[in-house]
Amino acid sequence: MDKIQMFEIGLHSYCNRNCGWCPNSKFERSTYKELDEGIFKKLISDLLLADYNRYIGIGRYSEPMFNNNLLRDRCEYIKKHLNVTIVVNTNGDYLTRRNIEDLRVDHLAIMDYDCIGLDKCINKLKSSDIEIQKISYPFVYGRTKTIESVLYYIDWPKNKLLRSKIDKRFKRIQKCLDPVRYLGVEVNGDVIACCDMRNDNPDCKDYIFGNLYKESILDIIKKSKYLEFVSIMKDGLVLKYPDICKYCEKGPSRYTGDDPGYIYK
Numbered sequence: 001m002d003k004i005q006m007f008e009i010g011l012h013s014y015c016n017r018n019c020g021w022c023p024n025s026k027f028e029r030s031t032y033k034e035l036d037e038g039i040f041k042k043l044i045s046d047l048l049l050a051d052y053n054r055y056i057g058i059g060r061y062s063e064p065m066f067n068n069n070l071l072r073d074r075c076e077y078i079k080k081h082l083n084v085t086i087v088v089n090t091n092g093d094y095l096t097r098r099n100i101e102d103l104r105v106d107h108l109a110i111m112d113y114d115c116i117g118l119d120k121c122i123n124k125l126k127s128s129d130i131e132i133q134k135i136s137y138p139f140v141y142g143r144t145k146t147i148e149s150v151l152y153y154i155d156w157p158k159n160k161l162l163r164s165k166i167d168k169r170f171k172r173i174q175k176c177l178d179p180v181r182y183l184g185v186e187v188n189g190d191v192i193a194c195c196d197m198r199n200d201n202p203d204c205k206d207y208i209f210g211n212l213y214k215e216s217i218l219d220i221i222k223k224s225k226y227l228e229f230v231s232i233m234k235d236g237l238v239l240k241y242p243d244i245c246k247y248c249e250k251g252p253s254r255y256t257g258d259d260p261g262y263i264y265k
């Protein structure tokens with residue numbers, strides 16, 4: 001657990017959008033299911049036992065603000081028990097003054113998926129009582145009383161290099177440390193070691209290392225199957241990587257790079 005920088009939790013499964021670039025366009029996320037509260041609390045108590053104090057992401061392939069009461073409640077609980085930084089990415093569809101009031105998230109990133117542009121994004125921030133601190137296209141930086149940093153990523157699809165699905169013409173050269181630094185939990189309790197892998201993608205079935213409804217996170221990270229995968233990825237011999245990784249174009253994310261933080265590099 002000492003190498004993990006980002007622990008991502010899917011509190012619920014639902015996303016209101018179906019963006020063409022997102023795996024949600026291929027795998028269904030229109031059914032609402034929740035991670036059981038008891039399982040969530042056990043996970044948080046295990047992370048406390050492991051002295052986990054880095055980033056907790058809320059999301060996986062859901063829209064976390066869709067159920068804002070759940071988000072608020074679970075963030076309160078995390079903040080009460082762990083000394084971590086909570087980060088949330090949102091499509092902004094549920095961004096209102098009321099929804100972010102008292103929300104105990106540290107970094108909130110809002111994606112301008114519809115390319116509404118700078119002026120409209122600024123208006124959206126202002127109408128949600130977010131104090132704007134700096135504008136440096138394509139980013140607008142702000143804050144609220146409880147959120148240390150709000151980042152609006154303007155015109156995201158125009159500015160972001162989108163990853164494609166597995167493309168066998170692409171050959172990975174760089175090693176990927178995400179499995180060393182990332183752990184994710186899906187709403188059904190499945191534990192995964194990469195934010196690009198999903199438990200509903202058959203290509204990823206061998207990379208589900210355990211399930212929180214049956215075993216604890218502390219037991220899952222001791223399993224030889226998990227440790228072997230992490231070790232292969234860490235060694236960086238791409239020829240030994242599984243196919244799903246050999247042809248994967250993803251680089252480190254904001255929180256799995258050498259210098260994690262909310263700034264996009």
Ligand SMILES: C[S@@+](CC[C@H](N)C(=O)[O-])C[C@H]1O[C@@H](n2cnc3c(N)ncnc32)[C@H](O)[C@@H]1O
Binds near residue numbers: 061063161
């Ligand atoms: C899966 S979303 C979940 C949270 C929220 N619904 C949202 O879209 O912000 C988390 C992040 O994955 C990114 N993402 C999804 N598909 C991508 C792709 N093909 N290439 C690069 N980033 C992608 C999204 O832009 C978002 O920042």
Ligand code: SF4
Binds near residue numbers: 063
């Ligand atoms: S809003 Fe986010 S999770 Fe939903 S489909 Fe779009 S990129 Fe995927």
Ligand code: SF4
Binds near residue numbers: 248
């Ligand atoms: S190479 Fe791609 S699929 Fe494999 S662990 Fe890294 S990000 Fe995930």
